[in-house]
Amino acid sequence: MLRHTMVLISSLVAIVVLGASTAVAGPINETWLGNAIEGYDAVAYHTESRPVERSDAFEFEWMDSTWRFASDENRQLFAANPEKYAPAYGGFCAYGVSLGAKPGIDPEAWKIVDGTLYLNLNKDVQGRWAKDIPGYIAKADKIWPTIIDD
Numbered sequence: 001m002l003r004h005t006m007v008l009i010s011s012l013v014a015i016v017v018l019g020a021s022t023a024v025a026g027p028i029n030e031t032w033l034g035n036a037i038e039g040y041d042a043v044a045y046h047t048e049s050r051p052v053e054r055s056d057a058f059e060f061e062w063m064d065s066t067w068r069f070a071s072d073e074n075r076q077l078f079a080a081n082p083e084k085y086a087p088a089y090g091g092f093c094a095y096g097v098s099l100g101a102k103p104g105i106d107p108e109a110w111k112i113v114d115g116t117l118y119l120n121l122n123k124d125v126q127g128r129w130a131k132d133i134p135g136y137i138a139k140a141d142k143i144w145p146t147i148i149d150d
Contacts, residue, residue: 026148028065029091029105029119036065037091037119040107043074045117046085051107062086087117088137089144094118095129098139100147113137 044052054068096103120126
């Protein structure tokens with residue numbers, strides 16, 4: 001128990017000192033039922049290089065949202081390290097965030113950049129975002145803290 005408490009304190013200190021990552025800071029984009037990222041399996045984007053619809057049998061509660069997975073293995077991977085698998089900007093459209101908004105997403109419009117999952121509103125918006133991914137990420141990283149509570 002003491003070791004667990006020390007790890008938690010260390011993690012909180014790291015977040016305060018280094019700043020919260022774009023993947024975990026702020027609200028989570030969820031359906032009206034409370035399912036994060038349209039209920040798609042966040043881990044599958046990383047492990048299978050494709051969006052995979054989830055199963056209601058494998059859920060994990062994190063950041064006040066329900067994350068669903070296609071398998072228990074994916075649920076366990078996420079539970080062990082949600083910051084690694086959760087999408088940037090709480091799962092809102094990365095291009096939209098760079099413009100100061102929090103649009104929804106199409107789970108089929110996605111890209112992993114430097115180990116982080118980014119989602120977009122749709123394939124057309126993803127095409128615009130793809131023209132300057134590093135620039136849009138830099139803009140979104142800067143503006144995200146200012147629109148978290150909008």
